[in-house]
Amino acid sequence: MLSVLRCNNVTMSYDGNTVFKDLNFEIHRGDYLCIVGENGSGKSTLMKGILGLRSASYGEFIFGDGLQQTEIGYLPQQTGIQKDFPASVWEVVLSGRLNKKKFLGFYNKEDKKIAWENMEKIGIPSLKKRCYRELSGGQQQRVLLARALCSAEKLILLDEPVVGLDPVATAQMYTIIKNLNQNDNMTVIMVSHDIISAVNYASHILHLSVSGEIFFGTTQEYQHSELGSRFLYHNCHCDDCEKHKLKHIHQSKP
Amino acid sequence: MDILSMFEHTFMIRALIIGIPVSLCASLLGVSLVLKRYSMIGDGLSHVGFGALAIASAFNLTPLPVAIPVVVISAFLLLRISENSKIKGDSAIALISSSALAIGVTVATLRNGMNTDISNYLFGSIVATSDFDAIWSVCLSGIVIILLRIFYNKIFAVTFDENFSKATGIKVNFYNTVIAILTALTVVLGMRIMGTLLISSLIIFPALSAMQVCKTFRQVIVTSAILSVICFFIGISVSYTAGTPVGASIVLANLTAFVIFTVVKNIVSH
Numbered sequence: 001m002l003s004v005l006r007c008n009n010v011t012m013s014y015d016g017n018t019v020f021k022d023l024n025f026e027i028h029r030g031d032y033l034c035i036v037g038e039n040g041s042g043k044s045t046l047m048k049g050i051l052g053l054r055s056a057s058y059g060e061f062i063f064g065d066g067l068q069q070t071e072i073g074y075l076p077q078q079t080g081i082q083k084d085f086p087a088s089v090w091e092v093v094l095s096g097r098l099n100k101k102k103f104l105g106f107y108n109k110e111d112k113k114i115a116w117e118n119m120e121k122i123g124i125p126s127l128k129k130r131c132y133r134e135l136s137g138g139q140q141q142r143v144l145l146a147r148a149l150c151s152a153e154k155l156i157l158l159d160e161p162v163v164g165l166d167p168v169a170t171a172q173m174y175t176i177i178k179n180l181n182q183n184d185n186m187t188v189i190m191v192s193h194d195i196i197s198a199v200n201y202a203s204h205i206l207h208l209s210v211s212g213e214i215f216f217g218t219t220q221e222y223q224h225s226e227l228g229s230r231f232l233y234h235n236c237h238c239d240d241c242e243k244h245k246l247k248h249i250h251q252s253k254p
Numbered sequence: 255m256d257i258l259s260m261f262e263h264t265f266m267i268r269a270l271i272i273g274i275p276v277s278l279c280a281s282l283l284g285v286s287l288v289l290k291r292y293s294m295i296g297d298g299l300s301h302v303g304f305g306a307l308a309i310a311s312a313f314n315l316t317p318l319p320v321a322i323p324v325v326v327i328s329a330f331l332l333l334r335i336s337e338n339s340k341i342k343g344d345s346a347i348a349l350i351s352s353s354a355l356a357i358g359v360t361v362a363t364l365r366n367g368m369n370t371d372i373s374n375y376l377f378g379s380i381v382a383t384s385d386f387d388a389i390w391s392v393c394l395s396g397i398v399i400i401l402l403r404i405f406y407n408k409i410f411a412v413t414f415d416e417n418f419s420k421a422t423g424i425k426v427n428f429y430n431t432v433i434a435i436l437t438a439l440t441v442v443l444g445m446r447i448m449g450t451l452l453i454s455s456l457i458i459f460p461a462l463s464a465m466q467v468c469k470t471f472r473q474v475i476v477t478s479a480i481l482s483v484i485c486f487f488i489g490i491s492v493s494y495t496a497g498t499p500v501g502a503s504i505v506l507a508n509l510t511a512f513v514i515f516t517v518v519k520n521i522v523s524h
Contacts, residue, residue: 051421070423076415085289085414088470095411099422105407131469151422 002065003028004155004187005050010059012045019045020208022059025216027204029065029154032181032188034198036231037208043191046208047159050189065154070099073152075144077159082132082140089127089135089143093119096150111150118149121184122176138169145176156180158190162197174201195231199223207231260494269380269447269500271388273486275395276444277504280453281460281482282402283437285475286413288461294347295332295434297454299441301351302328304450307375308358312365318390321442328354329438333430355450378449378501380490391443398436405429410471452501456482459508466515467522485511 003026010023019042027033035043048054050061052069063069073096096118097111119125122142127135132143141161148156158177162170178201180186192198198205198219205222207215215227222228224236229244260266280296287293303325310320328350335346362372374382402409411419412429420426437457445453464478489504496503 053417053420070421072421074418074421076417076421079415079417081289081291082414084465086465086468086471086474087410087414091410091471092414095407095414096422098408098411098419098424101408104404105411107407134469147418 004031004063004065004067005189006062006064007050008060008062010046010049010056010061012042012049012054013057014042014045018057020214021212023208023214025206027187027189029187030181030185031204032178032202033190033204033206034202035189035191035206035208036193036195036198038210041208041210043208044159047157047189047191050157067154071151071153071155073148073150073156075141075148075156075158075161077163078140078144084133087132089119089124089130089132090115092132092143093146093150096147099151115146115150118146121149121180122146136169138165138172141165141169141173142176145173149180152186155187155189158188160191160193162192162194170197177201199232257491257495260491265381265383266490266494268383268385268388269490270487272383272391272443273447273490274483275391276440276447277456277460277482277486278479279395279398279436279440280444280456281478282398282475283433283440284457284459284461284482285464285471285478286409286433287437288458288465289413293454293458294344295329296437296441296457298332298347298351299325299329299438300445300450300453302354303442303445304375305354305358307445308362308372311371311375312362316386317446318387318442322439325438325442326435329434330431333434374449375445376450377499378445378447378452380447380493380500383446387443387446394439394443398440401432401436405432409433414471447500448504449501452505455505455508456486459505459512460485463508463512463515466512466519481511482508 006026007023011021012019023046035046037043045054049056051072051074061069094107094111094115097107097115098105100111116125119128122145124139124142124146127139127143132140135143145161148158161177162173165173174197177188177190181188190198190202199222202219205215205217205219205228207222207227209227213227215222215225217225223232224238224240226244226247229236229241230248284293284296287296303321306321306324307317310317332347332350359372371382408419408424408429411424412426416426440457441453444456448456460478460482461474463481464474468474468477485507486504489507490500492498492507493500493503
């Protein structure tokens with residue numbers, strides 16, 4: 001099967017310091033990848049690399065299956081500017097279509113149709129005329145997700161999509177993302193701090209750590225891996241996990 | 255004094271021909287600048303413009319051809335500074351604007367002493383403008399409005415979310431540069447009437463007032479454009495009839511509008 005995105009021996013640095021080295025992974029159509037790890041482990045840097053906002057110091061990101069880098073549906077974290085931004089939901093969602101425009105940025109019928117369909121998919125048609133700044137955090141996040149879908153062909157990239165949301169809105173957001181992944185065969189890459197949900201929903205996990213250890217594999221494999229068993233604090237007693245625990249205990253002895 | 259009589263004077267007609275397009279452009283650009291937290295750039299540019307104009311007048315050069323390139327180049331630099339997070343953008347702007355003001359005043363005083371030219375550049379004047387200024391103003395405003403119309407949706411996207419725009423392949427730096435250059439041109443043209451110290455209000459006030467009540471970006475753009483022209487007209491009429499300084503009168507008209515809009519917003523939301 002052709003991969004949607006292949007990360008080929010990528011090394012990236014930030015302010016002159018190497019954040020991660022020789023990273024290799026590959027995702028296919030319909031995969032749901034969660035990128036987890038401590039603060040400063042390079043999650044954001046990697047995300048910027050995938051989006052082309054920052055270049056890799058070594059290696060490359062290869063897009064396949066007919067995907068262009070500018071066709072990634074990106075859900076960024078909210079900025080302070082947006083909190084009091086006077087714009088209607090419709091204006092925001094529609095702006096996701098601009099990556100299809102070369103020079104002039106005028107919308108046609110098709111753009112409007114796609115924007116409307118995506119709003120229906122996310123369940124926000126009733127918000128069309130509302131002012132963005134007057135919405136709740138969860139609603140705003142869904143508007144931005146609809147915008148991301150407008151520019152996405154096959155892959156969406158979500159940066160901490162549930163940060164700051166209440167438990168109900170968080171659950172809704174995860175359900176919407178799961179449905180996009182399962183019903184529309186949308187490939188999902190999510191950067192997340194919420195490791196429990198990551199393991200619940202994702203098909204693959206990429207774990208970056210400050211120490212430079214990297215795990216990439218299916219969620220199943222991750223749960224019994226060394227990084228996974230240490231990070232999840234679960235009560236698995238399979239041979240592998242017991243071994244990791246023992247090793248960890250010996251390491252942390254003075 | 256009869257308000258209608260102000261249309262009998264050539265200098266008043268010229269002031270309107272210069273001022274209405276300039277206030278239109280300033281308010282349109284202002285929406286994006288205010289939302290992007292770049293409003294101080296207008297202020298910085300006007301001080302640089304003052305420095306350039308003062309030097310030009312000290313050496314008896316035509317003001318606009320000197321000021322325009324200088325201010326456009328400064329616009330580039332100011333934008334680079336505010337993109338570079340290691341230097342704090344606001345202090346850098348304050349640094350540049352006070353230095354430019356100081357250089358302008360010093361050079362002008364050494365050549366001719368503090369004369370009316372300098373005072374006009376600082377506080378604005380209707381009579382100081384020339385036909386040359388009027389032609390420039392109309393042409394440049396035309397360009398600003400056409401460019402803003404063409405790039406409207408992209409400018410919206412870049413203003414709302416720079417990272418998303420970058421990721422989806424919009425040339426964010428290009429649009430930021432376009433906005434900065436257009437602002438530079440508007441500032442240089444407007445400061446003849448409004449004065450260095452007051453021109454940035456033409457950029458900030460209408461957008462801020464419109465944002466109080468408007469719910470969509472389009473509404474904000476349209477409202478601030480209309481508001482800006484109306485306030486300019488009221489300001490200049492008051493200045494003509496009551497003999498108040500023109501730039502200050504326009505600012506006060508804008509301030510009144512801002513207060514009204516804020517009150518309306520608070521009444522509506524309660």
